[in-house]
Amino acid sequence: xxxxxxxxxxxxxxxxGSMLNTLVFTPIEDWTNDEVWMYLMQVKNPWGQPxxxxxxxxxxxxxxxxxxxxxxxGTPSCGNSRFGCWVCTLVDEDKxxxxxxxxxxxxxxxxPLLELRNELGDFEADRERRDFRRMRGQLLIHNDxxxxxxxxxxxxxxxxxxLLEIEKLIQETAPEEFKDIQLIRQEELDEIRRIWLExxxxxxxxxxxxxxxxxxxxxxxxxxxxxxxxxxxEWDLLHEVCEENDLLFELQRSLLNIAQRSKGITARKPTLDxxxxxxxxxxxxxxxxxxNLAKKRLERKxxxxxxxxxxxxxx
Numbered sequence: 001x002x003x004x005x006x007x008x009x010x011x012x013x014x015x016x017g018s019m020l021n022t023l024v025f026t027p028i029e030d031w032t033n034d035e036v037w038m039y040l041m042q043v044k045n046p047w048g049q050p051x052x053x054x055x056x057x058x059x060x061x062x063x064x065x066x067x068x069x070x071x072x073x074g075t076p077s078c079g080n081s082r083f084g085c086w087v088c089t090l091v092d093e094d095k096x097x098x099x100x101x102x103x104x105x106x107x108x109x110x111x112p113l114l115e116l117r118n119e120l121g122d123f124e125a126d127r128e129r130r131d132f133r134r135m136r137g138q139l140l141i142h143n144d145x146x147x148x149x150x151x152x153x154x155x156x157x158x159x160x161x162x163l164l165e166i167e168k169l170i171q172e173t174a175p176e177e178f179k180d181i182q183l184i185r186q187e188e189l190d191e192i193r194r195i196w197l198e199x200x201x202x203x204x205x206x207x208x209x210x211x212x213x214x215x216x217x218x219x220x221x222x223x224x225x226x227x228x229x230x231x232x233x234e235w236d237l238l239h240e241v242c243e244e245n246d247l248l249f250e251l252q253r254s255l256l257n258i259a260q261r262s263k264g265i266t267a268r269k270p271t272l273d274x275x276x277x278x279x280x281x282x283x284x285x286x287x288x289x290x291x292n293l294a295k296k297r298l299e300r301k302x303x304x305x306x307x308x309x310x311x312x313x314x315x
Contacts, residue, residue, distance in 0.1 A: 137281035
């Protein structure tokens with residue numbers, strides 16, 4: 001706030017770094033946390049819900065379960081709690097949710113959500129869960145190692161299974177008002193299935209099986225994807241033929257799936273472009289081979305910059 005205050009032209013109106021010709025109005029910028037809560041306890045909010053409920057929620061999110069409204073700098077205030085998306089990984093630990101669970105046994109049903117959030121936020125383990133290529137297959141070197149991209153097939157399936165299991169558990173154990181909670185919507189499941197089948201070329205179509213395993217119910221949808229002649233049986237056979245070489249298996253299954261989907265299409269160029277893109281993405285022997293190639297490309301690029309006398313300018 002202080003950075004943008006220096007660029008002000010009028011009091012309480014600051015520019016924003018994300019939107020052009022837009023000002024941010026900050027009428028309570030000098031208020032303390034206690035002053036905010038004193039105001040909320042005296043003035044009704046415009047949408048009709050009692051602010052006392054808000055106070056109770058923040059009280060439960062403090063470690064000692066207290067929320068004093070006193071102007072005492074040595075006493076923690078409610079406003080130090082933080083609420084946002086429950087899977088937010090901007091902070092190492094969700095202390096607010098953790099405190100809510102510890103201070104109120106009725107909030108114990110939130111524990112699986114907290115555990116999943118902490119598992120997602122394990123940044124040391126996260127690197128090994130991700131593909132060594134970026135989303136479109138590019139290799140990017142930073143600090144002398146590859147920058148990881150999206151989650152691998154194994155971990156995408158794992159996260160979906162965990163989410164569905166937690167949703168089922170909450171619906172069975174949460175208080176009555178939360179028993180219909182949905183952590184993932186039908187439309188999202190349909191889109192995930194489409195991406196896995198069409199964009200990822202994963203014709204084993206694993207989502208319905210994961211759903212059945214996690215929820216005990218068959219996957220029912222009105223949006224039936226375009227399924228080819230290959231399925232789980234052919235997937236397993238091809239994997240065996242490739243002798244569990246993951247990159248070779250990815251290349252072969254993707255080329256096979258792209259060729260199968262292109263049958264009947266008269267315009268061949270889009271199909272050829274897809275085949276070439278997949279070959280470029282998967283022709284490495286292993287991760288080490290890809291990393292060495294990426295480093296050589298970077299060195300060659302820097303040599304060209306240096307020979308052109310532009311390396312210092314670029315840096």
